[in-house]
Amino acid sequence: MSKKYKLIRLTTIDGSLWVLLKGQLRFLSAEFEVVGVADDSGRLAQVAEREGVRTVAVPMRREISLLNDVQSLILLIRLFRKEKPYIVHANTPKASLLGMLAARITGVPHRIYLVTGLRFETACGLFRWVLKTMERITCACATKVIPEGDGVAATLRRERITRKPLRKILNGNINGVDLGFFDRLPEVEIRARELGAGAAGNFSFVFVGRLVKDKGINELVQAFVKLNEVCPHTRLCLVGTFEDRLDPVLPQTRRWVEEHPSISAVGYQSDVRPYMAASNVLVLPSYREGFPNVVLQAGAMGLPCIVTDINGCNEAIVDGVNGRIVPKQDADALFDAMKGLVENREAFAKMAGAAREMIASRYAQPDVWKATLEMYKNLQ
Numbered sequence: 001m002s003k004k005y006k007l008i009r010l011t012t013i014d015g016s017l018w019v020l021l022k023g024q025l026r027f028l029s030a031e032f033e034v035v036g037v038a039d040d041s042g043r044l045a046q047v048a049e050r051e052g053v054r055t056v057a058v059p060m061r062r063e064i065s066l067l068n069d070v071q072s073l074i075l076l077i078r079l080f081r082k083e084k085p086y087i088v089h090a091n092t093p094k095a096s097l098l099g100m101l102a103a104r105i106t107g108v109p110h111r112i113y114l115v116t117g118l119r120f121e122t123a124c125g126l127f128r129w130v131l132k133t134m135e136r137i138t139c140a141c142a143t144k145v146i147p148e149g150d151g152v153a154a155t156l157r158r159e160r161i162t163r164k165p166l167r168k169i170l171n172g173n174i175n176g177v178d179l180g181f182f183d184r185l186p187e188v189e190i191r192a193r194e195l196g197a198g199a200a201g202n203f204s205f206v207f208v209g210r211l212v213k214d215k216g217i218n219e220l221v222q223a224f225v226k227l228n229e230v231c232p233h234t235r236l237c238l239v240g241t242f243e244d245r246l247d248p249v250l251p252q253t254r255r256w257v258e259e260h261p262s263i264s265a266v267g268y269q270s271d272v273r274p275y276m277a278a279s280n281v282l283v284l285p286s287y288r289e290g291f292p293n294v295v296l297q298a299g300a301m302g303l304p305c306i307v308t309d310i311n312g313c314n315e316a317i318v319d320g321v322n323g324r325i326v327p328k329q330d331a332d333a334l335f336d337a338m339k340g341l342v343e344n345r346e347a348f349a350k351m352a353g354a355a356r357e358m359i360a361s362r363y364a365q366p367d368v369w370k371a372t373l374e375m376y377k378n379l380q
Helices: 014-020 024-028 044-051 066-083 093-105 125-141 150-158 186-194 217-230 251-259 273-277 293-300 331-343 345-363 365-377
Strands: 005-013 032-039 054-057 087-090 110-115 144-147 203-208 234-239 263-267 281-284 305-308 323-326
Touching: 005 014, 005 066, 005 093, 014 032, 014 044, 014 054, 024 032, 024 044, 024 365, 032 044, 032 066, 032 093, 044 054, 066 093, 087 093, 093 110, 093 125, 110 125, 144 150, 186 273, 203 217, 203 273, 203 293, 203 331, 217 234, 217 251, 217 331, 251 263, 281 293, 281 331, 293 305, 293 345, 305 331, 323 331, 331 345, 345 365
Parallel strands: 005 032, 005 087, 032 054, 087 110, 110 144, 203 234, 203 281, 234 263, 281 305, 305 323
Antiparallel strands: none
């Protein structure tokens, strides 16, 4: 390219720019004038400093709020008219809807919607219809729709959300995995030992994410409590926070988490590596995903993963090779998979041995970044 075109990367909250796009904005800034746009909860300045790009705060809410959403749309329209971007590339549901609408209204040449998790998959009734309508509007306003994985593409086609061509970037996932960071580095191993790695023959499971119903926390805790009764040397570590207002877990699940002696809830952690290194297996029994980063990160750390048979998870994990795949919302199947890895150490060791290479060969971060850049360069 003879000049740097302006690229706006848009997410609903600044935490998504901070976590989901780590390093990618800096990489792209060699070819584009990159501007990061999101609601500012205190991290936008950190994003700007880390990535070496300009950031702009636009208030947005994750939940549906008609008055606030209209105000956010007006602010985005004003921003795009001022900035005159060549590309607006959005992900996360609210930012994508408002961003694609504003970009179409202001005549942005290239409007890219990267579809990650589809919320309507776990909704029902009128709310499901509303969410599907939002997706249809977003796709209609976009000039290019990119599914994060094959499962997302299949759902978009099956539900007749869009007729636009659907092609994922490389093998899927928004940003790939940093193999140099997610590794068993000496400092990570030291911290893992402080957390009890390898203590007295314990077999530890770890979950990383929001502690909410849609992440399968009810089933995970139920399965683990049952497992711990027959395998008392097992442990479960939950890394994340509860969201009681948006998607609460069952009261019994909350009591088990707070009171069970073999369950530890450590809250949000800025560095999850020691908790993975202190564990044997990652469990992600989610009801829906786009393409979960945590599975790639755990695999890079050499952990087999037990996941549900949903979008993204069933693309990163090959059943019996680098983990196990179970039906979603099935605590009994989850229990059987967890018990199987505890009792069959040969199968566990084989999966652990294959985990890092399976991820490294398909989702290395530089490869995902280069493929994203090529996608931009090939826009017409």
